[in-house]
Amino acid sequence: MKKQLLAILLLISPALVLANEGGANLDKAQIDPANQESLQRGARTFVNYCMGCHSAKYERYNRLARDLGISETDVIDNLIFTGAKIGDTMKIGMQSKDAKKYFGAAPPDLTLIARRRGADWLYTYLRTFYLDDSRPFGVNNKVFDKVGMPDVLWELQGWQKPVYETVTDVNGNKHQKLVEVKLVRQGTQSPAEFDRTVRDLVNFLTYMAEPVKLQRQALGVKVLLFLFVLFIITYLLKKEYWKDVH
Template structure:
């Protein structure tokens, strides 16, 4: 009986975790993997602001150049700061030991983060850092509470402060809850420009998570068309073979 209860708890716990994470509203984002200009802008943002600490060790520079319609020489001159050859993976110089010393834990590799978290989560997360003096880097995040990384895009977005609302629980205890964010110091971009920058970055992260997506979809359409034609031919053959039996 105990084993059965344990099995039920193991099955139910992921659903409970998803339900608890659903309290945070995620902003919807529309990305276009066919927009190579957006992907190129996203790659530039990723290299300049993310690649110092986060690797993308399952993505190669030459594959990125080919898929995004970029010249390899331009990639070497403008986007390669961690590798020596165009065929290298997008790794970082920061060692695991140093990362643990600076951040408490190594920053995760971001090659597949869009598939793990989802594009809406990433889009909301990157836009909802806010000032919090209680945190080691002076910021917290609306989606990822007690986040352990700095706001690397603050120069573009600026600084936001939280808007609190006091709630009373069933036991009569009062708690402060963040219900919104207010921009107190604008960065080098307007809110609309920053939203586009983040959208381009998320578009690039989604591309990295599945570089073959467009090719896979195109191949899927061809396969379905082939099967449809094969179905017609098979049906006509069946009628031809069985016409004399009836």
């Protein structure tokens, strides 16, 4: 029986490993991919604040309508500002070579960004821009040092200042280390409201990076349940067969 138990544990271990991902010093995004209202708010923030520079060229507007539970007319009225048609992908007008000239780095397409960076990184990144006079746009970022992106959400969040700590390395040299960023002037949203705005936005970015994730996970659970039931039946059957032999 121990062996069977081990087999089951091995079967579900990938799920346990995946549940454990995420790095040090990142704030937890705690997104809820099943919450459609959160995804809708995230989509709205995305088209309003991000699509000036970033495209999402592997996502179509009509797919967005279907997955987020909004009508195509609502998408056309509230989410399309680029003159695109409902069947188009979420492209933008800015050319990447022009963007490179303006910002020093081209803003990457964001359809798959959540797969590369993970939700916690994005959640931390979008909330930790801080004032830094040495940078071209006057801001730097806690998890993306010398970032080329301006602090586009500053009106909502307000301004933040860095807090440093002096640390001594193994050679006895002292360094200034950024430990946190502190709000010095609040924007139009309170810190809790702003966290929610960013959580919704990250939820949306995560959805875009893997639109079928919810279905896939639901299917996975069903498959595991099926295997479990099958295991019990097989085990009883085996007992029945071998009953007379012993």
